[in-house]
Amino acid sequence: MKEINVRRIEDAVASMCADIAVNCGSDIAQALEAAKEKEEGEMASAAMAMLVENIRIAREEQIPICQDTGLAIVWLEIGQDVHLVGGSLKDAVNKGVERGYSDNYLRASAVDDPLYERKNTKTNTPAVIYTDIVDGDEVKISLMAKGFGSENKSALKMLTPADGEQGVIDFVLETIEKAGGNACPPFVIGVGIGGTFDSCACLSKKALLRPLSQHNSDARYAALEQKLLDGANALNIGPMGFHGNTTALAVQIEQAPTHIAGMPVAVNVCCHVCRHAKAVIA
Amino acid sequence: MKRLQLPLSEEERMSLKAGDAVLLSGEIYTARDAAHKRLHEMIERNEELPFDLNDAVIYYVGPTPAKPGQAIGSAGPTTSGRMDPYAPLLLDLGLKGMIGKGKRNDQVKDAIVRNKAVYFVAVGGAGALLSHSIMKREPVAFDDLLAEAITKLTVKDFPCFVGIDCLGRDIYDRDERVLGREEL
Numbered sequence: 312m313k314e315i316n317v318r319r320i321e322d323a324v325a326s327m328c329a330d331i332a333v334n335c336g337s338d339i340a341q342a343l344e345a346a347k348e349k350e351e352g353e354m355a356s357a358a359m360a361m362l363v364e365n366i367r368i369a370r371e372e373q374i375p376i377c378q379d380t381g382l383a384i385v386w387l388e389i390g391q392d393v394h395l396v397g398g399s400l401k402d403a404v405n406k407g408v409e410r411g412y413s414d415n416y417l418r419a420s421a422v423d424d425p426l427y428e429r430k431n432t433k434t435n436t437p438a439v440i441y442t443d444i445v446d447g448d449e450v451k452i453s454l455m456a457k458g459f460g461s462e463n464k465s466a467l468k469m470l471t472p473a474d475g476e477q478g479v480i481d482f483v484l485e486t487i488e489k490a491g492g493n494a495c496p497p498f499v500i501g502v503g504i505g506g507t508f509d510s511c512a513c514l515s516k517k518a519l520l521r522p523l524s525q526h527n528s529d530a531r532y533a534a535l536e537q538k539l540l541d542g543a544n545a546l547n548i549g550p551m552g553f554h555g556n557t558t559a560l561a562v563q564i565e566q567a568p569t570h571i572a573g574m575p576v577a578v579n580v581c582c583h584v585c586r587h588a589k590a591v592i593a
Numbered sequence: 594m595k596r597l598q599l600p601l602s603e604e605e606r607m608s609l610k611a612g613d614a615v616l617l618s619g620e621i622y623t624a625r626d627a628a629h630k631r632l633h634e635m636i637e638r639n640e641e642l643p644f645d646l647n648d649a650v651i652y653y654v655g656p657t658p659a660k661p662g663q664a665i666g667s668a669g670p671t672t673s674g675r676m677d678p679y680a681p682l683l684l685d686l687g688l689k690g691m692i693g694k695g696k697r698n699d700q701v702k703d704a705i706v707r708n709k710a711v712y713f714v715a716v717g718g719a720g721a722l723l724s725h726s727i728m729k730r731e732p733v734a735f736d737d738l739l740a741e742a743i744t745k746l747t748v749k750d751f752p753c754f755v756g757i758d759c760l761g762r763d764i765y766d767r768d769e770r771v772l773g774r775e776e777l
Contacts, residue, residue, distance in 0.1 A: 357614060364719075375666060378671075417657055420655075431739050431740075
């Protein structure tokens, strides 16, 4: 049994929050550069040039890439041979988020009650926390800072087996179409297929954690990712909805076993600022 | 690129066309979801508003906090559509410009035309870059709303596009034709 102090998890979470707010992932930065070259329209070209320049300014001057520094979503894969010591794990994660946001001038975007008071908690907590018990004696942390301009445009539909691949394509493209210019394209699109109503939504969010260069390991799903990407870009929504060639940078699918009667599909829309990081506490 | 000094005269507003790239200088107010709700409630109660809406421009933004030495943190536009339920009334009361991102509904479009106002679109997710055009930020009202508080910004050459002009021409319209579908 290996002991890991939760303080180390808190520290890692704090530093990941600070990092991803200002430093754009190299895969996204490269994809934006490439997309910039593909635009011809005056407004779309200007928008892409500003997005690329924005990434540079954010990194060099350590100013958040976007003012919506997001809600923190934290996935913890905890090795079953780990004994966590030093306090509550949940408190440690939330403390890490609070420190990461408060100490680095990031925006507090969480409200306590969703419907009535909607009072800002001032700490950007609570974070959304998922825990999974896995083999081994390490704790793996994945953290995403999700903006809500794009989260608001996400959708889930309970398709039936008969809907097949075409049903998935129609629903994903319809969701992207509805997101339009409002959700800050070019997008990264996470798609979950299978599982249940709830787990399918989680799959679609987890799909966003993959590096853009990494396709689904199943060739059929990888081909579907490409088909969906081509379909999205044929919509001519373009950067910021200004019409153009790049509506999405990538479509990433995660699939899971499901019930004989169903085929849930979830589409998690993410703006071009797809912020996430990983850490391993060994 | 057209350089514009705020407030804009009616003639200047009428000369703008959807799609024009412009650089705005002058004073603008920040307000987003929660502030709009409160403004709306104050209007319903016949209370005096915390700033003069006449000829004003509202920027839909909730910036990150400024670091020491900065006027403001990251400050890009938020989705304008969420302010659609409130915008027509504000326009009828004198508001002449809005800055945000994304489509507006027909009621807002009608109110823009009716009041000869302009909807400007800034590039979403370019908050670091846009912060360079914001020189000063002063508190105005609702400080308890933190990032959502109403503040007055002094901007210089703030880059954006005319999204909907005084005649109701809309840069997002082509979308609808291509897709053959109205926005939600």
